[in-house]
Amino acid sequence: MDRVPVLKIGDILLVSIQIDMEDQVALQLQEDLAEKIVATGCHGVIIDISALDIVDSFVGRTLATIASVSKVLDADTVVVGMRPAVAITLVELGLSLPGIRTALNVELGMELLAKARAELDWEAGDSGDDEDEPAVTAP
Amino acid sequence: MDRVPVLKIGDILLVSIQIDMEDQVALQLQEDLAEKIVATGCHGVIIDISALDIVDSFVGRTLATIASVSKVLDADTVVVGMRPAVAITLVELGLSLPGIRTALNVELGMELLAKARAELDWEAGDSGDDEDEPAVTAP
Numbered sequence: 001m002d003r004v005p006v007l008k009i010g011d012i013l014l015v016s017i018q019i020d021m022e023d024q025v026a027l028q029l030q031e032d033l034a035e036k037i038v039a040t041g042c043h044g045v046i047i048d049i050s051a052l053d054i055v056d057s058f059v060g061r062t063l064a065t066i067a068s069v070s071k072v073l074d075a076d077t078v079v080v081g082m083r084p085a086v087a088i089t090l091v092e093l094g095l096s097l098p099g100i101r102t103a104l105n106v107e108l109g110m111e112l113l114a115k116a117r118a119e120l121d122w123e124a125g126d127s128g129d130d131e132d133e134p135a136v137t138a139p
Numbered sequence: 140m141d142r143v144p145v146l147k148i149g150d151i152l153l154v155s156i157q158i159d160m161e162d163q164v165a166l167q168l169q170e171d172l173a174e175k176i177v178a179t180g181c182h183g184v185i186i187d188i189s190a191l192d193i194v195d196s197f198v199g200r201t202l203a204t205i206a207s208v209s210k211v212l213d214a215d216t217v218v219v220g221m222r223p224a225v226a227i228t229l230v231e232l233g234l235s236l237p238g239i240r241t242a243l244n245v246e247l248g249m250e251l252l253a254k255a256r257a258e259l260d261w262e263a264g265d266s267g268d269d270e271d272e273p274a275v276t277a278p
Binding site for chain 2: 003004005007008009010014016018019048050051081105106107110
């Protein structure tokens with residue numbers, strides 16, 4: 001039972017971390033997630049850490065690696081469910097989880113991902129017309 | 140870290156069991172779920188057991204209790220992600236999880252819940268007319 005399951009819900013892969021993130025577990029999770037992103041073609045990853053009492057630098061680094069790998073595979077990552085005490089400890093430790101987007105809960109994380117994806121699609125489909133839509137200006 | 144988080148996704152509460160279901164954990168989960176059903180008004184509970192290598196009679200009983208409590212609170216329960224080996228062992232042990240509905244994965248579980256809910260609404264709103272439309276008639 002040293003494996004974190006990856007659940008597919010629509011276009012999103014959901015991971016709920018409940019066990020201690022030891023080296024082997026973290027590596028396995030990275031691998032499982034990367035394989036599942038490729039297998040399913042999902043564009044979003046939500047990692048729920050509401051069960052974690054502590055997020056140390058190792059867990060922070062693991063989350064950052066997962067986010068980077070997902071990004072390369074064209075999937076956005078959102079970390080959700082962080083406890084207030086965990087957030088305070090993180091900042092006190094000087095860890096601010098750079099490159100990781102967060103949301104309060106799974107539903108808000110899904111909204112964030114859907115919005116990010118819509119903006120991306122909009123950019124991709126931008127044909128240069130000047131609509132009122134203030135959302136994104138294509139580079 | 141001896142608590143299983145309950146995640147709200149739309150009208151469904153999702154629980155991914157990854158830790159050993161000891162007495163205290165099981166009781167806490169029952170309590171958390173019941174409270175969350177009442178607090179959110181969700182009509183469906185999905186319990187993912189894809190991380191479990193073993194489902195013994197205690198876990199089976201816990202799942203049955205959760206399903207019964209949820210039912211009383213007007214929520215349906217579906218157990219998803221059971222491994223083939225677990226299913227074989229369950230039957231060999233003579234445990235067939237009576238009263239528990241199962242689905243292969245979270246998405247199919249969601250479909251099952253949506254269908255069950257639609258049928259329930261239909262029954263409730265059934266005014267005796269013989270339309271072809273089996274979907275939903277407003278109450």
